[in-house]
Amino acid sequence: MHEYLELEKAAMEKLADMKTAGIIKTLAPYAGELDEAAAKNLTGMTNLAPFVYLAPGIIRTRPAGGMDEIEVKLIVLAGCRCNLAPGAQIKGGDEIYNLLESLKSRLDRKTIATGWLPLRREMEYPVAMPASGNMAVYIAVYSTSTKR
Numbered sequence: 001m002h003e004y005l006e007l008e009k010a011a012m013e014k015l016a017d018m019k020t021a022g023i024i025k026t027l028a029p030y031a032g033e034l035d036e037a038a039a040k041n042l043t044g045m046t047n048l049a050p051f052v053y054l055a056p057g058i059i060r061t062r063p064a065g066g067m068d069e070i071e072v073k074l075i076v077l078a079g080c081r082c083n084l085a086p087g088a089q090i091k092g093g094d095e096i097y098n099l100l101e102s103l104k105s106r107l108d109r110k111t112i113a114t115g116w117l118p119l120r121r122e123m124e125y126p127v128a129m130p131a132s133g134n135m136a137v138y139i140a141v142y143s144t145s146t147k148r
Helices: 003-020 036-040 042-048 093-106
Strands: 026-029 051-064 065-081 120-129 136-148
Touching: 003 026, 003 065, 003 093, 042 065, 042 136, 051 093, 051 136, 065 093, 065 120, 093 120, 093 136
Parallel strands: 026 051
Antiparallel strands: 051 065, 065 136, 120 136
16 A cells, blocks of 8 residues: 555544544545635635545655655645634634644654654644635644655
């Protein structure tokens, strides 16, 4: 099995309880949901929110003493609705940060697949903030490696 598919499957299993518990509505591999049209008007994504999509990141292979060290980046897209009130603080603004914390508690420094080192959260950054609609979307990048 390709390294990315192996990790994607393991991450989906690790995050499945978020859907069961009602923390998220959508958990799926990324398939272009945030395409150019959606990026202009994220309100079309509200029926999927809160959501978590997994996408492949960079895969690097380096020689390591007769084996290969394989490093894989797992991209996690997380989004939720934020209620906007003109001139007021974003209501529900903590929801996106709670979602990111839920992801971090399940993924960061956790071994999700046999033979792989624990995932490490490398960064989180906003893709869309409530000013561009009523959705907040963040990307979180996790990485892990193995030798084969």
